[in-house]
Amino acid sequence: MKDFNFNISTKILFGKDQLNNLADEIKKYGQRVLLVYGRSSIKKIGLYDEILNIFKDNSITHFELEGVVPNPRIDKVREGVKIAKDNDVDFVLAVGGGSVVDSAKLVAAGFYTDSDPWDIVIKKEKVTNALPLGSILTLAATGSEMNAGSVISNEETGQKLGWGSEYVRPKFAIMNPEYTYSVDSYHTAAGTFDIMSHTMENYFTLNDGAYLEDRFAESILKTCMKYGSIAIKEPNNYEARANLIWANSWAINGLLNAGKSTAWSVHPMEHELSALRDITHGVGLAILTPYWLEYCLDNERSEKIAEFGYNVFDIEKTESTFEDAKKAIESLREFFISLGIPENLQKEGFKKEDLPIMARNCVNNRPKPEINGFKNLKEEDILNIYKMAF
Amino acid sequence: MKDFNFNISTKILFGKDQLNNLADEIKKYGQRVLLVYGRSSIKKIGLYDEILNIFKDNSITHFELEGVVPNPRIDKVREGVKIAKDNDVDFVLAVGGGSVVDSAKLVAAGFYTDSDPWDIVIKKEKVTNALPLGSILTLAATGSEMNAGSVISNEETGQKLGWGSEYVRPKFAIMNPEYTYSVDSYHTAAGTFDIMSHTMENYFTLNDGAYLEDRFAESILKTCMKYGSIAIKEPNNYEARANLIWANSWAINGLLNAGKSTAWSVHPMEHELSALRDITHGVGLAILTPYWLEYCLDNERSEKIAEFGYNVFDIEKTESTFEDAKKAIESLREFFISLGIPENLQKEGFKKEDLPIMARNCVNNRPKPEINGFKNLKEEDILNIYKMAF
Numbered sequence: 001m002k003d004f005n006f007n008i009s010t011k012i013l014f015g016k017d018q019l020n021n022l023a024d025e026i027k028k029y030g031q032r033v034l035l036v037y038g039r040s041s042i043k044k045i046g047l048y049d050e051i052l053n054i055f056k057d058n059s060i061t062h063f064e065l066e067g068v069v070p071n072p073r074i075d076k077v078r079e080g081v082k083i084a085k086d087n088d089v090d091f092v093l094a095v096g097g098g099s100v101v102d103s104a105k106l107v108a109a110g111f112y113t114d115s116d117p118w119d120i121v122i123k124k125e126k127v128t129n130a131l132p133l134g135s136i137l138t139l140a141a142t143g144s145e146m147n148a149g150s151v152i153s154n155e156e157t158g159q160k161l162g163w164g165s166e167y168v169r170p171k172f173a174i175m176n177p178e179y180t181y182s183v184d185s186y187h188t189a190a191g192t193f194d195i196m197s198h199t200m201e202n203y204f205t206l207n208d209g210a211y212l213e214d215r216f217a218e219s220i221l222k223t224c225m226k227y228g229s230i231a232i233k234e235p236n237n238y239e240a241r242a243n244l245i246w247a248n249s250w251a252i253n254g255l256l257n258a259g260k261s262t263a264w265s266v267h268p269m270e271h272e273l274s275a276l277r278d279i280t281h282g283v284g285l286a287i288l289t290p291y292w293l294e295y296c297l298d299n300e301r302s303e304k305i306a307e308f309g310y311n312v313f314d315i316e317k318t319e320s321t322f323e324d325a326k327k328a329i330e331s332l333r334e335f336f337i338s339l340g341i342p343e344n345l346q347k348e349g350f351k352k353e354d355l356p357i358m359a360r361n362c363v364n365n366r367p368k369p370e371i372n373g374f375k376n377l378k379e380e381d382i383l384n385i386y387k388m389a390f
Numbered sequence: 391m392k393d394f395n396f397n398i399s400t401k402i403l404f405g406k407d408q409l410n411n412l413a414d415e416i417k418k419y420g421q422r423v424l425l426v427y428g429r430s431s432i433k434k435i436g437l438y439d440e441i442l443n444i445f446k447d448n449s450i451t452h453f454e455l456e457g458v459v460p461n462p463r464i465d466k467v468r469e470g471v472k473i474a475k476d477n478d479v480d481f482v483l484a485v486g487g488g489s490v491v492d493s494a495k496l497v498a499a500g501f502y503t504d505s506d507p508w509d510i511v512i513k514k515e516k517v518t519n520a521l522p523l524g525s526i527l528t529l530a531a532t533g534s535e536m537n538a539g540s541v542i543s544n545e546e547t548g549q550k551l552g553w554g555s556e557y558v559r560p561k562f563a564i565m566n567p568e569y570t571y572s573v574d575s576y577h578t579a580a581g582t583f584d585i586m587s588h589t590m591e592n593y594f595t596l597n598d599g600a601y602l603e604d605r606f607a608e609s610i611l612k613t614c615m616k617y618g619s620i621a622i623k624e625p626n627n628y629e630a631r632a633n634l635i636w637a638n639s640w641a642i643n644g645l646l647n648a649g650k651s652t653a654w655s656v657h658p659m660e661h662e663l664s665a666l667r668d669i670t671h672g673v674g675l676a677i678l679t680p681y682w683l684e685y686c687l688d689n690e691r692s693e694k695i696a697e698f699g700y701n702v703f704d705i706e707k708t709e710s711t712f713e714d715a716k717k718a719i720e721s722l723r724e725f726f727i728s729l730g731i732p733e734n735l736q737k738e739g740f741k742k743e744d745l746p747i748m749a750r751n752c753v754n755n756r757p758k759p760e761i762n763g764f765k766n767l768k769e770e771d772i773l774n775i776y777k778m779a780f
Contacts, residue, residue: 001567001632003405008398014649015393177391209629212613212637219605226601239599242391242649247602259404259632 001210001259010146011172018174023058025172029132030090033062036104038096063087071274072099074118074154080107092133098142101135102150105168108133121163130167138179140245141191143252145173160275177241185232189339190282192228195251197285201264202256204374210259217256218311223247265373272358286341290333291388296375345390359383391600391649400536401562408564413448415562419522420480423452426494428486453477461664462489464508464544470497482523488532491525492540495558498523511542511553520557528569530635531581533642535563550665567631575622579729580672582618585641587675591654592646594764600649607646608701613637655763662748676731680723681778686765735780749773
């Protein structure tokens with residue numbers, strides 16, 4: 001197990017009545033709030049009105065940044081920074097899924113710089129402060145509510161990039177599983193895959209001795225498999241929604257990679273899919289992951305992939321670790337397909353000529369022109385995986 | 391899953407070189423430190439001298455509370471509060487195992503009251519403030535470094551009682567697995583049982599839908615079983631010590647009981663053993679737990695105990711859940727015995743006449759004269775379990 005620091009300061013308020021605590025939590029930090037949200041969903045479920053009533057009852061002034069979209073854009077963040085600065089906002093409240101929280105994080109950091117917020121994303125500008133922020137989560141997927149990371153897209157440059165700073169770790173997150181009841185089956189599946197992908201990115205490493213972390217990871221994967229299916233069949237199943245949203249936080253808050261060297265592989269490959277054709281992130285991950293594992297499968301890595309099969313899919317151990325690993329990958333693919341995922345990129349509208357462009361962009365967007373994850377991937381490897389997944 | 395709040399603010403500095411960060415962490419809060427420790431072990435491993443050098447190099451003034459013993463005593467805490475007050479201490483540093491951290495917590499809270507610190511333990515005095523405290527852990531057992539609880543014994547009254555306050559949650563914990571290399575096999579086993587017991591107290595509940603939490607619990611149990619045995623055979627095995635000490639924190643920091651109603655059963659029964667005959671806490675827990683599970687085993691509870699067997703001990707599922715549950719309990723007992731635990735109370739020096747005294751004390755020390763855990767236990771039930779374990 002490698003050395004690490006671990007410090008999750010985000011306060012989680014989990015359950016049905018936690019909105020009652022919103023005003024008290026905000027007032028610890030400020031009273032001029034920038035409310036960041038997406039399109040109509042928080043209005044449809046009545047949450048928007050509830051929040052506005054709470055603001056009114058507690059003399060909290062608010063301004064709005066509306067219209068954050070999936071694969072959230074830098075333009076919207078720039079708009080948010082302007083509103084925040086023009087109105088001397090002192091707190092940012094994100095209400096929605098990961099795109100909203102990610103955007104709110106960059107608004108919070110962008111508030112304290114005169115540079116373009118995109119400079120923060122491309123690491124040209126260092127984050128030295130941020131507005132305090134909190135979130136009310138309405139989607140189980142990215143886990144952004146309990147960590148210090150964010151992913152933003154730039155349509156002009158065609159980039160989708162991650163950045164992070166401890167300054168933007170949310171102060172609190174209100175998690176009421178009922179707010180996710182209205183998420184349709186497609187996005188419930190995509191969110192479940194996103195959680196599973198975060199988990200697998202942390203899980204697939206070689207010989208690091210972080211046994212506990214990997215058992216925790218398997219716990220999250222089993223939870224996603226059990227409740228992803230249930231939530232799709234029964235959208236209002238509280239137990240399913242509760243387990244999924246709680247799993248969503250733990251997949252990516254620092255627990256699973258504590259003591260491990262985890263360089264993520266599938267996420268950077270998927271970011272090129274989303275950047276080029278605005279595919280739903282979780283769906284892109286689910287399409288790529290089994291092909292990526294197939295590409296990684298060799299004698300050195302077969303044991304870890306087989307272990308994944310034994311512990312997550314209850315695959316029976318045979319004499320061939322290699323064959324067991326193959327079965328594990330097949331089981332993963334079958335699970336994805338059972339939740340309605342398209343099995344290849346073509347079905348999501350990708351064209352053959354996209355593949356080399358994405359592979360090139362993928363390495364170009366990295367500090368070194370390769371992915372140093374479970375298996376080292378150069379441009380050619382990435383292209384091969386895209387081709388397999390095509 | 392029930393509603394809950396979750397907020398672990400303790401910063402964990404995990405690994406071999408983390409002592410280098412001690413001075414910086416302390417200086418965030420103060421520079422007049424009360425150093426709390428046990429007997430000779432931190433001197434033997436050279437840690438005491440290292441800490442004193444760090445204090446010297448960083449102009450940190452320090453005072454000492456030495457001689458905290460297992461099942462730590464209120465007398466020693468009173469001594470610590472006096473030293474802290476007399477010297478205007480502004481930070482408490484606990485170096486040792488759970489007894490040291492638990493004592494330091496009560497010193498930290500006792501600093502801000504004129505009442506006897508025992509009044510805090512018996513809830514006569516409310517905690518409204520505490521000195522900031524940190525810890526350097528040298529034993530994987532109680533998990534006190536990452537939570538807000540503490541257990542203190544009072545020899546005069548014959549009580550061993552738990553108390554807690556968010557004010558005493560440590561600001562940081564330095565966890566270097568190497569500091570636990572010198573823990574002998576008996577205490578390594580006892581510490582492992584303690585971790586497992588915390589986990590099982592959180593795990594054994596009925597139908598609360600907290601699926602993720604229970605998979606996390608099984609992860610910790612498997613980690614203890616794998617590495618408890620290894621650490622006893624190879625005391626200097628870093629991977630084993632690292633997994634055990636990290637499991638120790640997660641068993642009792644709030645993760646495993648998030649969303650569950652967990653009223654602990656074995657701990658209050660064990661506290662009477664330790665209070666009467668100063669038995670090693672983890673050993674008392676290990677002796678009692680299988681008998682407690684046997685006593686709980688009925689049609690309503692067999693499924694949960696069997697699940698424990700399937701998921702932790704890889705017991706094969708048969709047609710009889712009841713028989714599977716029995717096998718699970720037997721597997722647990724076998725594991726304990728394999729690590730050298732005495733199988734009954736007699737071997738630890740208890741006498742038959744102790745049993746009714748302890749059962750009576752157990753209910754007398756509770757707000758209601760019963761234990762409302764996995765199965766409700768009245769004085770008679772507790773006596774029966776003691777008799778089974780005798």
